[in-house]
Amino acid sequence: MNYSFRIIPNDDLHHVIPLVYELNEGKVSKDLLQSRFNEMKDQNYECAGIFDTDELIGVTGLWYCTRHYVGKAVELDHVYIKLEYRSKGLGKQFINWINEYVKKKGCNSMELNTYVQNFPSHKFYYNEGYEIWGYHFFKNI
Template sequence: MSFQFKIIPNDDLDIIIPLVFQLNEGRVSKAVLKSRFDEMKHQNYECAVIYNDDEIIGVSGLWYCTRHYAGKSVELDHVYIHPNHRSKGLGKKFMDWIYSHVKEKGCCSMELNTYVQNYPSHKFYYNEGYEIWGYHFYRNI
């Protein structure tokens, strides 16, 4: 296995749709994901992926902004590694690569949301040095 971490061009975001579809357990259709990624590629967004040879097996969106309480920041979004490649240290390596990448871009902090019921991710992020600072509220309009 030959793993490679990289930022894909925003014009190639369609290639991550199958993984993000898996992450959302089919709650968001592939057509809707395509439409949303078509909008996102024109925003302050980058997409990091993990390649295993020629197959994408991991993904994380990176949203850049400046926050009054944290300075230049990046928010990780839709972080997902295919289940066949979990619990092998790959997530740690991916996070280390992302940390280096965003630090080079001048970021001072990283944030993310994780689903309340996703206990394995909570443990992982605690081990990566993240702290819970609050709750993420959502309202459909």
């Protein structure tokens, strides 16, 4: 297999919609996802992908900000790898690639949210050195 990791140009963000749609189990329409990604690309956002040759098989968003408690940080968002590519070490390679990429951009830390019922992701992130620092609260308004 010929896997590579790279930043997806903003003009190509429409390619991530099918994967993010799968991640959200169809709870957010593809049209709404497209609209939101059109807004996100003009914010402090980048999108990184895993490619099998030229096929996009994994994705994560990278949100940049400065946090009072750690300085310049990146938050990983909508981390997803197609089911048939899991358990091949790609997640570990992807996280390592992202770590090196964001360090070059001056980031001091990486953080993320994961759904409470997604136990395999919890184990993965623990194994990658992440710690739980708090709870993520949410309220629709």
